[in-house]
Amino acid sequence: GAVVSQHPSRVICKSGTSVKIECRSLDFQATTMFWYRQFPKQSLMLMATSNEGSKATYEQGVEKDKFLINHASLTLSTLTVTSAHPEDSSFYICSARFSRPYNEQFFGPGTRLTVL
């Protein structure tokens, strides 16, 4: 159990285009999903917290208009990188949280975004 999927696993796009990444909890309902960004050989950087049916909460320094997050159902959250630039190239990972008192989070496999 506790499987989280991401799609696509890898995407290459041209500068100026928008890219959508999907995150799904396959076998449980996730009231909260999280989006992280990871640079090579670094730790996970939380970008935003997404609660089903409400607006995402962004971490300080993360551009809301650039990284659009939608959490339309208890099993699906999407991250859209708008007007992507080469500096947006990174490894993006989502996680989903059980509806429990403790903060157990299960991560997806990640999406490698390369902006040319």
Add this chain to the structure above:
Amino acid sequence: GENVEQHPSTLSVQEGDSAVIKCTYSDSASNYFPWYKQELGKGPQLIIDIRSNVGEKKDQRIAVTLNKTAKHFSLHITETQPEDSAVYFCAASIQGAQKLVFGQGTRLTINP
């Protein structure tokens, strides 16, 4: 806010030996401490966690210990195998808070 420090940043051990990774946290209200294993190009995988009402938890070759007074917790891997080679992250969280605060990560290499 919470801050988590993780040491060492790299660790190399001989196959069959034990490996220990240590983390300290700053907020005494933190009560949930998971450990994640991340292989190259993949997402982190939850391998073990501990809550503040427990001092130690074990799962086969993996164990985690928690010292609430000193505000530190450790991951112990015994009888290491080549497939244990990965980056390991510790994290801390406060009950009711949604976010996990991660340590910087430890790159573990098991030498055959």
